[in-house]
Amino acid sequence: MTITLKEIKEKKKVEMSFYESSIKEIIKDCELKEPTKINCVFTLKGDKVSIKIEISGLLSANCDRCLENFNKDINIVEKRDIKFDEFGEEFDISEEVFQDILLSLPMKFLCSETCKGICPECGKNLNYEECSCKTTDEHG
Ligand SMILES: [Zn+2]
Numbered sequence: 208m209t210i211t212l213k214e215i216k217e218k219k220k221v222e223m224s225f226y227e228s229s230i231k232e233i234i235k236d237c238e239l240k241e242p243t244k245i246n247c248v249f250t251l252k253g254d255k256v257s258i259k260i261e262i263s264g265l266l267s268a269n270c271d272r273c274l275e276n277f278n279k280d281i282n283i284v285e286k287r288d289i290k291f292d293e294f295g296e297e298f299d300i301s302e303e304v305f306q307d308i309l310l311s312l313p314m315k316f317l318c319s320e321t322c323k324g325i326c327p328e329c330g331k332n333l334n335y336e337e338c339s340c341k342t343t344d345e346h347g
């Protein structure tokens with residue numbers, strides 16, 4: 208999705224919404240369920256363009272502890288100012304959107320902060336059932 212500097216200069220403020228389907232291809236360990244809605248507002252500000260990006264969608268990932276698949280809402284709001292010379296005549300907003308999503312992803316995906324994980328002895332998902340194994344390290 209691209210926007211031209213000319214258009215922003217003419218209108219002072221340009222708002223656009225689109226659904227991005229190619230985002231999921233760049234994210235390795237998880238998947239963005241479609242549709243991922245992107246809303247961008249470009250505002251002329253001196254010799255800069257102020258960009259506000261709002262991303263909302265549903266992320267599907269596997270929990271690092273219990274390995275179960277889970278869905279998580281993502282809601283990202285990012286703002287930044289870009290100078291005209293960096294902005295160029297035509298600007299590809301998709302790149303910015305990718306970066307924002309990547310930066311917002313956690314180092315570890317957990318289905319919940321309190322996920323108990325899988326018993327290393329018997330392999331049971333401890334979120335669903337207790338097991339009688341005595342593990343030395345209770346928190347894994
Ligand atoms: Zn889990």
Ligand SMILES: [Zn+2]
Pocket residue numbers: 326327328329330331338339340
């Ligand atoms: Zn067990």
